[in-house]
Amino acid sequence: MIAKRMLKYVEGSSVTRAMFEEGKRLAALYGAENVFDFSLGNPSVEPPEAVKEAILMVLDEVHPGKVHGYMNNAGHEEVRDAIAKSLNRKFGTDFNEMNIIMTVGAAGGLNVILKTILDVGDEVIAFAPYFGEYNNYVANFDGTMVVVPPNIPSFQPDLERFAEKITARTKAVIVNTPNNPTGVVYSKETIRKMAGILEDKQKEFGTDIYLIADEPYRELAYDGVEVPYLTKYYNNTIVGYSYSKSLSLPGERIGYLVIPKEVDDFDNLVNAATIATRILGFVNAPSLQQLAVAECLDETTDIAAYDANRKLLYHKLTELGFECTKPEGAFYMWVKALGDDDSAFVAKAKEFNLLLVPGSAFMCPGYVRIAYCVEEGMLKRSFGAFEKLAQSYGI
């Protein structure tokens, strides 16, 4: 018998992942070219050539015992140092290797930091819509998820409702900008106000509230929009980063946490996060990938392909009469479900071999997410299916 508390996961399973499997089934049935799978954030752009070159260089020039061996649980010191310096160059911060902990992707990093700070019943706030896995990560450590309702139609965080949700038990707030699933980027103005609210509430309750910035999409921003670096606005900020999207390495599970020296309880936080990395069973981020990404800190994926898809899809869907949030970042289009029932809309879309993810998976029913990190040819071929979908609802 599996654990009773795992039964709900097995029964529910992940909507996003189930869709991934469904895509493979439909592809086998109708031919891959006739199935339009927009369900998963798996980058369609290949990693920069520099990644392969870096791996080859590391294999040729670094001793194998170092390339593949154990290191400090926080990661290779010179890798952490290089990342700190790179962040300082880009954002005018003042980090060193002590502020960086290498992680098994952003998902690993979020679990590490939540293990580090959460006691039973501590509350973690997130703004709907948000990546549904946050619920599971918080539940892993007996935390309670507190949801700020969506701010329709801008999908910027609703700061008034946010302030109301903060209590003496609030231990952390997770923000994700550029946002999955909306593509919205939080402005400086928004971040400043949010920081002000957090400062006030810390004083009011005599507590520390950590702002956790989940940043896998940082480099995926369009039209020159600026993505504020949150540690500069609020002292108790912790950043979780991943190379999954910026270097198209999602399967390699490589990322890092930034814990600035300004955060409350800094020494304990760094020690506990390093220990959490070990006792959660990560032990350390994959060694070869650590050494490789350190050689690629000025590289990013070619976002032009995503940008082209973004424009094509936004133009087409709005032309067809769909209500879309125009994405400023990431590679997702957030669209109002026709008929208002997102699950029914997703089921209808599947009849035309369109695989979308319902907004319910992001705590925001009535909408769907379209991951446009796909081949441009597939995107264009899908337009006929979107036309039929619109027609089926009589728009």
Add this chain to the structure above:
Amino acid sequence: MIAKRMLKYVEGSSVTRAMFEEGKRLAALYGAENVFDFSLGNPSVEPPEAVKEAILMVLDEVHPGKVHGYMNNAGHEEVRDAIAKSLNRKFGTDFNEMNIIMTVGAAGGLNVILKTILDVGDEVIAFAPYFGEYNNYVANFDGTMVVVPPNIPSFQPDLERFAEKITARTKAVIVNTPNNPTGVVYSKETIRKMAGILEDKQKEFGTDIYLIADEPYRELAYDGVEVPYLTKYYNNTIVGYSYSKSLSLPGERIGYLVIPKEVDDFDNLVNAATIATRILGFVNAPSLQQLAVAECLDETTDIAAYDANRKLLYHKLTELGFECTKPEGAFYMWVKALGDDDSAFVAKAKEFNLLLVPGSAFMCPGYVRIAYCVEEGMLKRSFGAFEKLAQSYGI
């Protein structure tokens, strides 16, 4: 503030890891060649050349989107299929890709399977001495660790005491053979008796008790000793494997779980373990390393170097009058502490620049562990220090 329940970890920290850091400090002080660090199980033998060749082949011949992209959370299907077939060839088992889940090392695998099966208060049995991290892994999922006292001096499991410890709340038993820290290999006879006890207790309590075989040292066995494959002796066996020692890849975090179709609740177990891989933040085992190890399934590390160290060290220590368990596998020597206080003995050893790990870290005070996965030259240079240590106790 960090979580209250993390404070004990920060205060205690890991004895083994603290020693690792201490080694670096002493090396800086006295010169690396004069410090004899036997504290960590970091393989001294380089990975087989085939590992590098496999990585280069994968990078050259497989599409980058596949090499570095997401796959099923359980891992690449063809990798799991290749591992299943390799196990079938070696052990006469009947596995297929459905029985294999790729994991972030054995530590990741153990956390995944414990998340899968443990509810609050479920009991997990282990035989002292054992790898102290098991305590943390079980605590991660609110389980209760139940310790079977050491069976001195053979350090084979004490099956009589084992039978007494099994209750209606016993959910799992963790065994580790070849054993860290003793080097003992459990015989077929032992495994058969253990299986018999488990079968009886399952009937008595009407429960299912999973036997978790933690097998990172499987290929490290000396003098032709056979290491029984546990799935063949008891249906409810789950195997956790790692390439950390067998291919000297500890920093890469690559391993797998075997969940045979004979286990109770097989479908739920596989589904829940796959979901646990995702929600614990592993998401999947590192992709490139999955593809690489699949090309190296008939490779193992050159154990001759460890065997030579084993013989040299055993000979020297017994000659000096130390009581040692002669290791049949792994790369650890288990030695009775002089003066019976293992912490005092470890402190005394450090005065001679010998870094050992106290048995208390393995739930077995009065002993110490010497990890002899070191350069042969260092081992030989250390003998003078062991002589002085023996003299300091007047033996």
